[in-house]
Amino acid sequence: MTIETTRPTRPGEWLDDTKIGLSGLGSAPADFQWKIPTERYTSPEIAAQERELIWTKTWQIVGRVSALAKAGAWKTYQLFDQSFIVVRGRDDVIRGFVNACRHRGNLLCAERSGTSRQFLCQYHLWSYDLEGNCRGILREGLSGVDKSDVSLVPVPVETFSGFIFLNPDPDAKPLAEYLGPEVFELLRPYQMEQFITVMDVEEPLECNWKVVMDAFQEGYHLWGVHPQLLNVIFPDPETGRYRFLGDHSVATTPFDVPRGEHFGPEEQVAGIRKLPETFPAVPLMLPRFEELVAEYRGEDGTLAFPDGVTARTLLQRATRDTLTGMGLDVSRLTDNQMTDNQGWVLFPNFFMTVRAGECHITMPTPHPSGDPNKCVWHVASYMYLPEELAEVAKVEPTVVTEPGSHTYFEALQQDYEQMQRQQAGLRNSRLKYETITREEIVVAAFHHVLDRYLDGARS
Known part of the structure; x- marks a missing residue:
């Protein structure tokens, strides 16, 4: 007699459940904020409201x-x-x-x-x-x-998840209630408490803290700001999945090297080899990845993938094998989570991309002066590494006091420069609002939450 067994449901499988989350661009809620007043980024009065209604009452x-x-x-x-x-x-x-x-x-x-x-x-x-x-x-x-x-x-x-949260409000509700059970359930399997710090930089910027949050919540700007990334990451908003969890959200677009008539197996593999320029954990996976690729290379050196096999699926296998071999339990993570960055927004100011073995965060806070045209951003990267490697790779925090003196990796440097250019444009008094597209649904959702908090100033 054959006994049927089913794999236990893993939290990351929400992506495959058509009843959970939003899929594609046609299902965005109509009440999201699609026109954002520019004064939200420049007004001292709104900055004062945010201080009272958001920053003194939320977990950070x-x-x-x-x-x-x-x-x-x-x-x-x-x-x-x-x-x-x-x-x-x-x-x-x-x-x-x-x-x-x-x-x-x-x-x-x-x-x-x-x-x-x-x-x-x-x-x-x-x-x-x-x-x-x-x-x-x-x-x-x-x-x-x-x-x-x-x-x-x-x-x-x-x-x-290895992070310390603080709330200035003495009567704050517990963190678990603030984040909600689904956030806890979806993030726990990554075991981020075992990650070590491999980058940690803090620097004042000439832009509003929400300009930073907006920039990291959408991939629409890759064409204009990060064109070099399109060789290895091609965001497809039609296949993106979005899940809104109260004040917070998670979104992901399937990672894949662009394919088509000019992107055969060799081009896909070449794209994977370029990933270390953006994702610091990938070099750990490449030795196993190259072993798996070699299994599909013929005696004449030709690389051919059968149906169901791509450079992406091989990187998924390599990531799972490598992390398991190093001692990280990834059994509760799906194959997608081996390669696909999930972008998390924890209101008000925490943005994180996370996949198996690594995560990257951006946290902007208002400038201590209260000037709405300035903020302080904190960017950091964390990885899972065995103890012998962790001691070599971990870093101490860097605090930048001279603007422009610190050089970030290429994509982050491009964001650093672009965000401050945007603030200069937002200060034009004739520009009354921004227009948000459906490809920026998470930005619209974020400002929808912000509206609810600021409604306290209008009631």
Whole structure:
């Protein structure tokens, strides 16, 4: 007797379920924001509304759990003129506090990161333990102050997928509720908590933070800004899939080297070999990929793929084999997730492309000055690497203080330059709105969510 077995459903299979998500360009919700007022990017009044209605009330990623690996490791997070400390306590719990002494409000941590056994205020030498409790008051017997009344002011902090989230709102709902169960379910199988940092750069930009978010939520600009990528990535909005999860979203277009009469097997393979210029994890997969390609090369050197086999499917096999061999469990990821970047938007300011073994993030925040024509962007890349390689590849954060002094990899450099050009155009007073196309459906969705938050200022 034959017993039929079925493969357990994996979260990434939502792409193959016609009842989930949107497919193609014809199904975009009519109430999405297709005309975006340009004042949204330039108005100090709108920037002030965003500060009150968005930035003080939402969960924001402030770093990686791995950056606070040991008790006493801390980092600061700056949001406008508000400063917070995130620290790992002796009990191994990561907590957040307002970065101010409870005595006279002196800044406790003036640097970006460090390691301490306690927090000592340099003004009057009050001290606090890593859990925020006041432990020492100078000349305590004469102070008239009860130490139990002057613990550091707590701020909600939680972790997920290796990222540290902070919410300035003391009454914030739990992170799991804010993101929703589907976000947790879809992202967990990537096991990003095991990834290490291979790029980490922060730099002020001459553009609004939403210009950055908009730029990374669509592939429509590849033709104008990244034409070199069209040799290896050809976005097809008709086959793209979109899933909107409350305030957040995920979208993907099947990755494939362009095919047609001029793109046979050799051209497909050549395209894969160019991917390391954009995706840092691909070199790890190439040795296995070349082994698989060789199986389809005839004695005369001719490469021929049978039906069902492409350079893409071979890269999928190579990626699964390589990552499994290095110790990463990818059994809950689909074949598509081996090669296809899924673009995630976690409102308000987190954009991530992720596939098996690597992810890349862009996080813009408003400029501390509050100037709507400026922001600070944080770009980073993370990869899964075995321990011996991780020690060599991991990097420390780079903070760029002189504009234009840092050179990004080619595609990111092109975005860096383009976004600041766009802000210059948006400042023209006669231009009243942007017109969003159906190929930019995720941008339209993002501004639809933004509208809902800003409605609080109009109600």
